[in-house]
Amino acid sequence: MTEPLWTIDEIVKATGGRVKGPATRAVTGISIDTRTIQSGDLFVPLSDKRDGHDFVAGAFDKGAAAALVSRNVQLPNADATLIRVSDPLTALEDLAREARRRLKPDAVVIAVTGSVGKTGTKDMLRACFSAVGKTHAAAKSFNNHWGVPLTLATTPRDVDAAIYEIGMNHPGEITPLAKMVSPQIAIITTVEPVHLEFFSSVEQIAEAKAEIFYGLEPGGIAVLNADNAYFSLLRDRATRVNAQVLSFGRAADADVHLDDYTVQGSGGHVSATVGDHDISYALEIPGVHVAQNSLAVIAALHASGRDVMKGAKALSGLKPVAGRGARELLKVPGGEVLVIDESYNANPASMRAALSVLGDVPRDEHRRRLAILGDMLELGADSDALHAGLSESVETAAIDLVFLSGPHMQKLFEQLPDATRGAWANDVEDIADAVVAALHPGDVVMIKGSLGSRMAHVLAAIRNKFSD
Template sequence: MNAMNALWSFSELSSALGVASDGDGVAITGVSIDTRTMQAGDLFVALKDQRDGHEFVSAAFKAGAAAALVSRDYVRQAGDGALFRVTDPLDGLVALGLAARKRLSTDARVVGVTGSVGKTGTKEMLRACLSRLGATHASEKSYNNHWGVPLTLARMPADTRFAVFEIGMNHAGEIRPLTKMVRPHAAIITTVEAVHLEYFPSVAAIADAKGEIFEGLPHGGAAIIKYDNPFAGRLKAIAEAFGAKPVTFGFDSNADACGSDFRMSDDGSDMTVSIAGLSIPVHLAMPGRHIAENALAVAAAVAAIGAEVPTALAALADLVPPSGRGARSTLYVGDGEVLLIDESYNANPASMQAALATLGAVPRQRFMRRIAVLGDMLELGSEAPALHSGLKSAVDAADVDLVFACGPHMKGLYDALPAAKKGGYSLTSAPLEIALADRLRAGDVVMVKASNGTRLGAVVAALKSQFGKDGPAA
């Protein structure tokens, strides 16, 4: 990136931050908070989070940082380059993000995404769809919190045509300042479910907290809401109170973005999307009814910002799920294959039920035995025991043959299963790696699902290491 199309000039940084640098430097080509992933030419922001970023300023300059955003009391080290000194680097990052949002063209369109389930997947669908139509900028990974949102804003090029921001929360009041930074033209709430109950008195309170995203919309902006969610009426009222226009999505014929003729196959899902007088056949490389519902939210957002819906939705045929969020891979056991579905990144009751339903839809003609490896769902508070044991109905509905369970809460589900379905239980993931490998056979489909803190990603890694690289195991 040359000076003509640099992300930030030094004068722009000084204007946004309200301070001049104490040294000279080249134009900024990126913004980073982590020296392990930063690129030469980045502005390094020394945040105080799990570690104090000031400990890594010198390492950042050794890695090629063009400048660093630091606290006023930071002591310059030998080899340090240009420094922008502020009272709090996080506040400086917010200021930079606000400046990035302000400099967007009036023709640019911004979409915000929140919800109890499916935020990241929906954001990635929007990224893929809108990239078919113009220069698109979106959150990396799940950068959706008090530093992730301003970081994503600060990284946004001035010539962005479409921008997509994931906005998350664990507590009431956390979305409000973030949506006011983003100022989306359309805002999606994928769904409201029983998550983060450790921090909320009720699911209705979660709906109210999610509804904060509508406070960042302009008058008449699109508040995109799942039609058949129990809190749809509540969310519509919140949207209308802030002058936003409710737009619904779902498989109900009354939804503004309506899906019909849904069907799953080995290579994904298909449906017809009806929106704004159009009837559009859509193929999704990612299987699952819940994925298709989120695609309807995407269609609603694309239409709401005035973009070309058919062209955008065509991108979904090529978008495969990322690691930990439904990624599928082939293992080789004996003289045959095993299908591995990796859902190990996150879990809550709604996403667990959806993942089990998707497992249940895998045709037995190809994969005869269904195995679910299930780990604890976190942050459910006093409701955790009942919500875990309550998954038995979803296990039964998916006709799962064998269950391996991990974590203290998942013991309730495991104990409720008949003996024939019990594959193994452990408090931690390591023993399950061995037990599962011993029971695996050709023709199985294995789905691994848990909150990230349960560490079932290690089970996925172990299976790939043992069965995934060099063909059939001996």
Template sequence: MSALWTSAEIAAATGGKALSDFDVAHVVFDSRKVETGDFFVALSGSKVDGHDFVARALAAGAAGALVTHVPEGVAEDAGLVIVADTMVGLEDMARAARARADVVAIGVTGSVGKTGTKEALKVALAPSGPTHASVGSFNNHVGVPLTLARMPRETRYGVFEMGMNHPGELTPLSRLVRPHIAVITTVEPAHMEFFPSVEAIADAKAEIFAGVPAGGAAVLNRDNPHFDRLAVAAAARGLHVAAFGTAPGCHVRLLDLVLKPHMVVVDAMVGSRHLTYKIGTPGRHWAMNSLAVMAAVELSGADLSLAALALAEMKPPAGRGRAHVVTLASGGSFTLVDESYNASPASMRAAFANLALSEPGPRGRRIAVLGDMRELGADADALHAGLADALVASGVDLVFACGPHMKALYEALPAPIRGCHTSDSTSLAPYVSEAVRQADVVVVKGSLGSYMASIIATLLKLDSADSAP
């Protein structure tokens, strides 16, 4: 396999100067994750300057680095490409990578479901050809160009997650990716702290159309109340609209689904074609997002049958519903569902619906451990409290909560299911750890800034199987 980049190609893409000849296998910006053959991009931020870590990256095996000058402690003939601005240089590499690959590019955004849909597209497209996709949630002004710069030249299908929490952020990302197909999973009240209305969020999501060439496609959720607004924006840019959902007239239409604790079976029409397929992760939201996946697969020219078969192997991404079986030293085990990466009202309701599907063992309980949903603005308390009915309807037996906004939900719950509420995840963790027992199903969810991952870590430490000699 050819090198991902040569030093000459990097210099040509960036307009920089290569101080030596070298080949690159991968591109990184975190010196702690450098492996042999990597190319380290020395980004400068408000707190950290990547140039301070170039020597460390080279010592760890990096083939070279993108820099604005030769850093202290680095030889003049080291594997460096010197540019005026490393962030601009990374963007230049992204443009060059996009230009050199004969790729069908798919952009994915939405208030919820971006990462899961991106991961499902990666799984679904892979049987049809070399597929490249964003890692984790690399969906911002650094993650998107990095993902492009990492794209092998032989890639046939590229899937790029694009996120935003302010107006104007998606436009430059879309123009960098230039997707042939733009997917918007849904529009919901997320990041309301930065928007005057949900309609304004829809308009910001529509910025993903900015980089789609005329004649491209927009894959839109017909069941979402903002569908018409998004469809008008897509049509204004000369895009074909492919609707998905449950409504008659959807190009990809859900006919039926069977929800099970560890999977979902989907019966759908894709155009005139009837498909029944399994998704290897539970939840109605996965079924709905799979409709968007099927629309994008068809539009990309990939094989629908192979895509449908591949989705059976889909697993929840880390922090987004991944389940762990924790074996207790006292005997037995409980199931821990990690939803700690992010949260919004819509994704909370989806997690509660999955909790309702769960099957605790004999005398086991359904337990919810919840942290604040952040960036919801002035209505944050009301949006938290408004989840009470959905949580109770899930059949939850016990609720632990932390954070100032989650207190509003906690106090709206019936007294018998209240475990306790604390100010933060650190102080809540010991209470949860003490409460769990054999056969329980425990879901932990909150926004990333609520640090619910620390509770996941605490509960995983209870696993006697991991600590066995």
């Protein structure tokens, strides 16, 4: 029989808690949300808009094995197992540290941060390392003060590789999380103007990303993007803590070198050099930015002595997901349009990347490239300039028509030549109407904006208008 994730005794020992009720049931998972809790989970009540303790009884109704609690709660039955601690989040962190400590000595622990591409890179790491060993990573983008400890605390003790996404909105947030993860390999995908509202400069963002090196184990490796403007700064900060640097990118001296990226079908094909080895692999998720992220994954496979070829093959099995580049053919009168749904979120870097991917879709007299873009939020004082600055990418990608919604996007509208101006409106509803009216069969339509800009409404409007 495989060992459980946690025994009650282990949880008590790691958290210093006091157990009330039977201590026999095995804990097979951890949950902070009774909407998704599974039977056998340990329930950890966190406090957000509501105190999670209010949901403890519900957790037991759904089969929780035990719950961490810091106050008295109503129980559905007398034999429910409670572990009394002074604070459930702190106890979750204790479990996280114990989960990290008990990993096999030859397990590789990888932390990923960066302004964009963390989740995509985490998913690629999971696919590649799963091809060469037992691997743990969170299913979602769990990268904050509870997401990282939750992902750590749910790491099975016998994995060969464990992968953790670490995010931040403010300086100082990465340090404690990086120390908790204590990775042997720390990846920084790239540094870009994202969440700029909370920083005085992009350089400050780079410094905050460099906090990940404080968590590196002695002799650890920093995997860095050689093509990023902040590469030397990050390399310097990594070297200061005696980390070894492995770089990736197109730069001539990058350790994992991108030799060539070509569009292949709706994805891409990468040729790269790692040390003395040439490797090539297919990617079903399109874009040279994805190829760049994949190089970081190759670097991690290489640095941890895994079979790079075998790992890299797994990359072709990953597909773009809804809101993050998923493609869909929708019926319109006289034919179909291809919709690229990027509506989940946006910032200047990911907007440029998505426009470039749209520019890679072949066009002809029947196929126009339409970009439907909504405001990018949280960009602070430079926001208007960062919106206007997208005009270059629109031109490079040879976009035929651009439809824009939101007050900041008006600045981009003003920059565009008349021929590419589809329409601008303050409200996404108005822009959706304009897009629906303008569609021709054969068009390819890319929809992107910050979540708060509600660009998914445009996709819904196209579906509503033309579905039978």
